[in-house]
Amino acid sequence: MDYKQELKAFFGENCLFDEPMARHTTYRAGGNAEAYVYPQTREDWSFVLKLAEAENVPLRIIGFGSNILVSGKGIGGITCSTKRMNHVSVDGDSIRAEAGAALDKVSELACEAGLAGMDKLSGIPGSVGGAVYMNAGAFGQETFDCLEYFDVIDLQGRPATILKSGVKYAYRKVEGIENCIILSAGFKLQKGDFTQLIESRNTVLHKRLEKQPLEFPSAGSVFKRPLNDYASRLIDDTGLRGLSVGGAKVSEKHAGFIVNFNHATAEDIKTLMDLVRQKVKEKHGVELELEQILWGNFD
Numbered sequence: 001m002d003y004k005q006e007l008k009a010f011f012g013e014n015c016l017f018d019e020p021m022a023r024h025t026t027y028r029a030g031g032n033a034e035a036y037v038y039p040q041t042r043e044d045w046s047f048v049l050k051l052a053e054a055e056n057v058p059l060r061i062i063g064f065g066s067n068i069l070v071s072g073k074g075i076g077g078i079t080c081s082t083k084r085m086n087h088v089s090v091d092g093d094s095i096r097a098e099a100g101a102a103l104d105k106v107s108e109l110a111c112e113a114g115l116a117g118m119d120k121l122s123g124i125p126g127s128v129g130g131a132v133y134m135n136a137g138a139f140g141q142e143t144f145d146c147l148e149y150f151d152v153i154d155l156q157g158r159p160a161t162i163l164k165s166g167v168k169y170a171y172r173k174v175e176g177i178e179n180c181i182i183l184s185a186g187f188k189l190q191k192g193d194f195t196q197l198i199e200s201r202n203t204v205l206h207k208r209l210e211k212q213p214l215e216f217p218s219a220g221s222v223f224k225r226p227l228n229d230y231a232s233r234l235i236d237d238t239g240l241r242g243l244s245v246g247g248a249k250v251s252e253k254h255a256g257f258i259v260n261f262n263h264a265t266a267e268d269i270k271t272l273m274d275l276v277r278q279k280v281k282e283k284h285g286v287e288l289e290l291e292q293i294l295w296g297n298f299d
């Protein structure tokens, strides 16, 4: 049996082949995944990890695909979605969430329970796993601020619980977890005022609607914030607002975003990313660092 048959036999309807990644990424662009599965239990993970190792095929983990650009040439091997792992529980001032739960849902539950510390994360369209993986944040709040621990397995399927104090993290960066599959995360929050928290959440959601081009597919801010500045300010100041390549455009509403305004290919988006970096470097001497993750071959 080839590896795809084994995968299908095990996962059944939770296994897809030649699956368009435009369906699974917020850019709504990109080629196909050779195999796309939805593991849920430890046994599922153990099976898929062993198979990938035995067959020597690459394995990727995807949350909500809101920070990934997949090449139009597609991606080989097995892509594992965490979407079926989405349980969340609130216990006193603690929240435990599985990796595939929506970060926004956790933030909403926290506010409704009168727990402070995640209200500013409202509206980030990623999963808990994706948020932990890159320490997502907004409006001065970061995922790691209230993270207590996260449960992982490594590529050999060995489980571990990693305490926040055991990792080095910074702005949009967590070190040493590249080969970990995040299964769940525990958050410790502060008791807060229910009315203020709901108000804060609503304000954040309103600001997002007002400032971000949510009417078009995108993956949020393309570049990390450079030291003492904003990528969007530099891009704007370079005169790049509205610049387009094929169906991709630097958003007119928020110059830090690239939007797919008209059936953009992943290559349109990547070419525009490169152009923006080059022009900003020429004008300001600043090397913008990509916040988004590229999968596949863009050569």
Ligand SMILES: Cc1cc2nc3c(=O)[nH]c(=O)nc-3n(C[C@H](O)[C@H](O)[C@H](O)COP(=O)(O)OP(=O)(O)OC[C@H]3O[C@@H](n4cnc5c(N)ncnc54)[C@H](O)[C@@H]3O)c2cc1C
Pocket (backbone or CB within 6 Å): 026, 060, 061, 062, 063, 064, 065, 066, 067, 068, 082, 099, 100, 123, 124, 125, 126, 127, 128, 129, 130, 131, 132, 133, 134, 135, 136, 137, 138, 180, 181, 182, 183, 212, 214, 218, 219, 220, 221, 293
């Ligand atoms: C409109 C819009 C607004 C946004 N605003 C913000 C914002 O304010 N702040 C911000 O920080 N980001 C923002 N983003 C970007 C994005 O939502 C975040 O980066 C989010 O944390 C990504 O989560 P995800 O589940 O979509 O991850 P994915 O895009 O699916 O994956 C991102 C990376 O995480 C890895 N990963 C995902 N889940 C796991 C797991 N369980 N175990 C191991 N690795 C995993 C993937 O392999 C990949 O390398 C925005 C995006 C959009 C579209």
